[in-house]
Amino acid sequence: MAMPGTLDSANLNGGQKLAVKYFTVALALFGAQIVFGLLAGIQYLKPDFLYGVLDFSVNRMVHINALVVWLLFGFIGSSYWLLEDEAGIPVVGLRLGNLVFWVFTLAVAVVVVVYLLVQIGPGDHSTLWLINEGREYIEAPRWADIGIVACVLAFFFNVAATFAKGRYTGIGGVLVLDLIALFGIYLAGMFYTPNISVDQYWWWWVIHLWVEATWEVLVGCLMAYGLMKTLGVRRKIVETWLYIEVALMFGSGILGLGHHYFWIGTPEYWFTIGGFFSALEPIPLVAMVVHSVFDSGTHNMKNNNHPALAWIIAHAFGNFFGAGVWGFMHTLPQINLYTHGTQWSASHGHFAFFGAYATLVIAFFYLALQKWRGNVWMSGGLAGAWRWKWALGLLNLGMVGMVMAMLVAGYEQSQIERAIEGSSWVGYFVAQAHPWFVQGMWWRQVFGWMFAAGFVLLVWDLLTLGRSERRPAQVHAEPGVR
Ligand code: HEM
Ligand code: HEM
Ligand SMILES: [Fe+2]
Secondary structure (H helix, E strand, O other): OOOOOOOOOOOOHHHHEEEEEEEEHHHHHHHHHHHHHHHHHHHHHHOOOOOOOHHHHHHHHHHHHHHHHHHHHHHHHHHHHHHHHOOOOOOHHHHHHHHHHHHHEEEEEEEHHHHHHHOOOOOOOHHHHHHHOOOOOOOOOHHHHHHHHHHHHHHHHHHHHHHHHHOOOHHHHHHHHHHHHHHHHHHHHOOOOOOOHHHHHHHHHHHHHHHHHHHHHOOOOOHHHHHHHHHOOOOHHHHHHHHHHEEEEEHHHHHHHHOOOOOOOOOOHHHHHHHHHHHHHHHHOOOOOHHHHHHHHHOOOOEEHHHHHHHHEEEEHHHHHHHHHHHHHHOOOHHHHHHHHHHHHHHHHHHHHHHHHHHHHHHHHHHHHHHHOOOEOOOHHHOHHHHHHHHHHHHHHHHHHHHHHHHHHHHHHHHHHHHHHOOOOOHHHHHHOHHHHHHHHHHHHHHHHHHHHHHHHHHHHHHHHOOOOOOOOOOOOOOOOO
């Protein structure tokens, strides 16, 4: 084995070699997401900027599709990362897994290039098949949809077959069942109907049931594994928490779907169902915070990977505040009447996606880096530790700043456009010209640059951290260090 500190793929098992490929593409797409976000943000301030060259509609689309895809790559990578460790045997069908990685990556690249080359055109069937399906967040054209389904089926086979042949841990069992739901739901977003209410009805099955049910369960599995690896928490403890979280998550998240059925033409009973169940959704997120803070506390925060644990804690709080608190704020129909579709939603959307998902995938980047460098020391006194700390600070502060700026703009829109002007067309423009809105958009941009600076540091850190370190990682075997 190579010296600790040297990046060597011999340090990784088969699944992990594949995982770091997924992580690399995820990081690149994360970068692209930020670039397109910044461009879209500038267009809010200067509407003429790049008009006709790179329209806002396209920037925004690439921004949020890149987000979804990099997180999916991060999740697939993380699943491969823990697979051999959990199942106790080499990945079944690894060659297929590798092939699928390249096909998937190539397909994503082609889809993005087509988005950029064909920015406007008729919305007919050929567009749907070849260019853009027109469904926010999952705009990939039909051919790519089918390809995605094939790729994830192969991935699912790898995971399920490996656990079936090796051993099923609690984490493994939850993961496999969750992946069936996660990818099964994607099919609902491919269902074409000319009726916009029906279309939205099904589309939300993907969007809401992903982020508020199946993705949450998936990050629950990842957090459980991450806590075992960094802190040395006993399996029994993390798996018990996992079962509780999963039960609560599905108990509230499935019918919580109704909070998107308030204004799209669905029957009125959704007000009650959606309002009630979605209001319960923060509860599992509280459980996740308690879980991670409790585990860290009982181990006196002693852990063998400082950056990874820091990002896991950022995840616990980001998930709770971004999804739980920010979601709860506008989830009752009486409030949503005023806030629906304002910057309030964008504030929550940024906070939740970053807090719940980006953070945990970044934690896995650091877990991977540690092992890739031969289980190198990543605890106190690490050379160049300022970089990961500054990246953590700038990314989180940049995000919270953007979120607050959008929240102020959203408050102003709810008040002026909705409450005072009665949701009129004129009200929409009056609200957008108001200084609070305009300034909110400027501050979003300022904090966006801060976020981007944090990203640059993160990449730099991932390329260098632990390089000059020769100490092997600290071992924190359980017996519940207190
Ligand atoms: C990690 C989990 C979550 C993520 C990633 C997330 C993300 C988002 C995003 C991106 C939107 C905007 C959708 C659009 O384009 O129209 C949205 C809308 C919404 N979210 Fe969440 N969310 C999460 C959890 C929650 C939770 C737990 C609640 C409630 C307790 C919630 C309540 C809402 C509501 C009410 C809307 C509709 C806003 C509107 O009417 O414009 N979300 N969410
Ligand atoms: C450099 C930083 C960023 C900037 C300047 C930025 C800017 C923007 C802009 C201008 C939009 C369109 C909003 C609208 O249509 O009103 C948007 C949408 C969105 N962005 Fe970002 N973004 C950034 C980073 C991020 C990050 C890191 C995430 C998540 C991890 C994210 C998630 C989203 C989501 C979910 C939406 C759709 C929100 C909705 O429909 O309500 N963005 N972003
Ligand atoms: Fe939702």
